[in-house]
Amino acid sequence: MSVSWFNQFYKEIAESPLSAWLESLPGQIATWQKEQLHGDFNKWVKLLGKLPKTEPSVINTKDKVEFGAADDVSEYTQKQIVGLLKQFMPWRKGPFNVHGIHIDTEWRSDWKWDRVQPHIQSLENRYVLDVGCGSGYHMWRMLGENAKMVVGADPSQLFLMQFQAIKHFNPDPRIHLLPVGAEQLPEKNAFDTVFSMGVLYHRKSPLDFLQQLKNQLRPGGELVLETLVVEGDENTVLMAGDRYAQMRNVWFLPSTDALCLWMTRLGFKHVRVVDLAKTTIEEQRATQWMDSQSLVDFLDPNDHTKTIEGYPAPLRAVIVAER
Ligand SMILES: C[S@@+](CC[C@H](N)C(=O)[O-])C[C@H]1O[C@@H](n2cnc3c(N)ncnc32)[C@H](O)[C@@H]1O
Numbered sequence: 001m002s003v004s005w006f007n008q009f010y011k012e013i014a015e016s017p018l019s020a021w022l023e024s025l026p027g028q029i030a031t032w033q034k035e036q037l038h039g040d041f042n043k044w045v046k047l048l049g050k051l052p053k054t055e056p057s058v059i060n061t062k063d064k065v066e067f068g069a070a071d072d073v074s075e076y077t078q079k080q081i082v083g084l085l086k087q088f089m090p091w092r093k094g095p096f097n098v099h100g101i102h103i104d105t106e107w108r109s110d111w112k113w114d115r116v117q118p119h120i121q122s123l124e125n126r127y128v129l130d131v132g133c134g135s136g137y138h139m140w141r142m143l144g145e146n147a148k149m150v151v152g153a154d155p156s157q158l159f160l161m162q163f164q165a166i167k168h169f170n171p172d173p174r175i176h177l178l179p180v181g182a183e184q185l186p187e188k189n190a191f192d193t194v195f196s197m198g199v200l201y202h203r204k205s206p207l208d209f210l211q212q213l214k215n216q217l218r219p220g221g222e223l224v225l226e227t228l229v230v231e232g233d234e235n236t237v238l239m240a241g242d243r244y245a246q247m248r249n250v251w252f253l254p255s256t257d258a259l260c261l262w263m264t265r266l267g268f269k270h271v272r273v274v275d276l277a278k279t280t281i282e283e284q285r286a287t288q289w290m291d292s293q294s295l296v297d298f299l300d301p302n303d304h305t306k307t308i309e310g311y312p313a314p315l316r317a318v319i320v321a322e323r
Pocket residue numbers: 093109112131132133134135153154155156159180181182183196197198199202
């Protein structure tokens with residue numbers, strides 16, 4: 001089954017600073033589509049096709065992500081939408097509100113946005129990239145700050161489906177999610193702002209990853225990085241063992257000083273830490289839309305300052321810098 005989501009993106013970027021992406025991206029996406037042969041992809045695309053067409057009376061991306069009021073649809077249609085959206089569980093990043101349906105996600109991603117947004121340059125009229133965007137919650141909030149175009153990159157198939165499910169209710173041509181990793185994106189120095197939140201610690205080679213982010217920025221463009229850190233000086237970096245807070249794919253957790261040093265050595269300018277926050281069990285928790293284990297189960301039950309493996313509990317920093 002083929003999908004036309006990306007054709008619209010190619011049209012949108014033809015006359016933009018991203019036009020050079022057209023040299024290689026369509027081929028990569030075509031290859032990706034051929035690889036999506038297993039059952040889930042086709043099943044999910046079919047489910048997306050069943051979402052009813054509605055006329056949302058509310059479109060809000062400024063203070064939250066809300067498309068449509070409850071009154072816009074019948075009770076039957078509302079139930080139908082709930083039933084379809086629940087099939088895309090687990091919903092991790094959000095919350096989203098669609099026609100009065102509150103998708104209460106595992107994460108209060110809005111809290112992260114509140115920690116980040118006050119410290120960044122205005123997104124008005126900017127080309128914005130969100131690397132590791134998940135289901136796109138923050139992308140909508142970036143659009144709410146009047147970005148000219150928001151492009152997300154995330155290799156997770158489920159997140160792409162969740163993004164398309166939400167976009168169904170507000171098919172705004174300025175927002176697109178591409179199912180590719182940071183390392184696959186054409187490096188054309190095209191973006192005014194690049195975000196990458198919650199991804200650095202998943203990368204085996206964090207310096208290469210930071211360089212990839214830099215190569216997406218135009219000179220003078222802004223990088224907004226959010227990641228797990230540990231306390232310590234510029235020589236402190238925790239390398240996780242088999243698991244960190246039960247996650248298997250965690251590599252390096254630097255101190256903020258070490259991370260700022262990495263970024264300065266890579267040539268970023270004006271590198272600064274603008275926020276430091278402990279992740280609480282109120283910010284990351286099980287809900288009706290993500291009903292398996294969550295942070296409370298990944299911490300030491302007798303001491304919430306430690307993970308279940310005995311590492312320092314999650315502490316997250318926001319770092320801003322320029323190219
Ligand atoms: C913890 S989530 C963060 C989601 C969102 N940015 C946030 O802050 O809530 C990490 C995301 O990084 C994505 N990811 C993993 N490897 C990646 C890569 N090589 N390039 C881009 N994204 C990647 C995962 O699919 C996942 O959606």
